Amino acid sequence: MSLFWRIFLLNAAVLTSATALLLVGPVTVSTPVLLAEALILTGGLAAMLxxxxxxxxxxxxxxxxxxKAMTTTDLLRPGPRPQVTGHAGIADLIRTFNTMLDRLEAERALSTARALSAQEAERRRVAQELHDEVGQTLTAVLLELKRVADHAPSPVREEIRQVQETTRDSLDEIRRIARRLRPGVLEELGLISALKALVNDSGGRGRLTVRRHFDPELPTLGEEAELVIYRVAQESVTNTARHSGATTLDIHLGRTLGGVLLRIRDDGRGIGHAVEGAGIRGMRERALLIGADLDVGDHPEGGTEVRLRVPVHERRTGR
Known part of the structure; x- marks a missing residue:
């Protein structure tokens, strides 16, 4: 039975019952209406309503x-589906809404995967060009400056030395940018080594002290999961260094029941009720790609805490 007929029959049943009571009951309506009759009719109307x-x-x-589910659903934070209850049209509507959510999440996951894949490819291309083109050009400039400095008079030689230092600093910065764009250490030496390099690079700049703890007995992770963990750590460390005003940052990566937990906490000002920016949204999209859970919020003792729980399904080998 459709929703229209259910509502129609409910109202018809109420009206029919009220009419039957008027027909078989002892109450009549006089002209003009008496007070007692008006009170009885008013009470009957109230009961009917x-x-x-x-x-x-x-x-x-x-x-x-x-x-309520429609107003609170967030594709970046998947939750339980509304329970299919009710009859006929209502149940069909809830079931259709759940199907639509499944389709939207699948399409979003596919489009996000393609976008992030293209982003990583573009990062590799830019990093390669920085390393091969700009890096080699600055290296050639350094060699040429050294040759000129060796034949220049003393006053000019000192100025050339200063230009050499500036050029060398620029070359180091370009190499640092290239490493952030394309973590070659991740591909060559693995996740732990890449995180150590990230921590060393972040701790060596500014007044931020980074404390780390990495479990050496991590379960086997796929390339995609390792890249997601690294990018989430990279974004978290970058946000801490730029926006939090923190002096200490703790980063922990360890095994948990059924997976791996990445926990990053700082002692900065926290995020409060600030609207999530593109960086955190990007972290959530990456987490969804591998079925991970990401929590970003204020720590009870102050500062910001990021938790990434990555599920790991280890293969069992039998004999």
Whole structure:
């Protein structure tokens, strides 16, 4: 039975009951209406409206739950689907909404995977060009400056030395940018070595002290999962260094029941009620690609804490 007919029949039942009571009851309506008759009719109308309201409330309760689910659903934070309850049209509507959510999440995951893959490819290309083109050009400039400095008079030689130092600093910065764009250590030496290099690079700049603890007995992770963990750590460390005003940052990576936990906490000002920026949204999108859970928020003792839980399904080998 459709929703229209259910509501129609509910109202018809109430009205029919009220009409039957008027027909078979002892109450009549005089002209003019007497006070007692008016009170009885008013009471009957109130009872009829109350009964109609209760029946409609019970019948439309699943729609209220569906409305709440529609207003709170976030594709970056998947949650439980609304329970399929009710009859006919209402149940079909909830079931259709759940199907739509499944399709939207699947399409978003596919488009996000393609976008992030293209982003990583572009990062590798830019890093390669920085290393091969700009890096080699600056290296050639350094060699040429050294040759000129060896034949220049003393006053000019000192100025050339200063230009050499500036050029060398620029070359180091370009190499640092290239490493952030394309973590070659991750591909060559693995996740732990890449995180150590990230921590050393971050701790050596500014006044941020980085403390680390990496579990050497991590389960086997795929390339995609390792890249997600590294990028989340990289974004978290970058946000801490730029925006938090923190002096200490703790980064922990260890085994948990059924997976791996990356926990990063600083002693900065926290995020409070600030709107999540593109960096955190990008972290959530990456986490969804590998079925991981990402929590970003203020720590009870102050500062910001990032938790990334990566599920790992280890293969069992039998004999």
């Amino acid at each position: 109350a009964a109609n309201g209760v029946l409609l409330r019970v019948g439309l309760a699943p729609l209220e739950r569906l409305t």
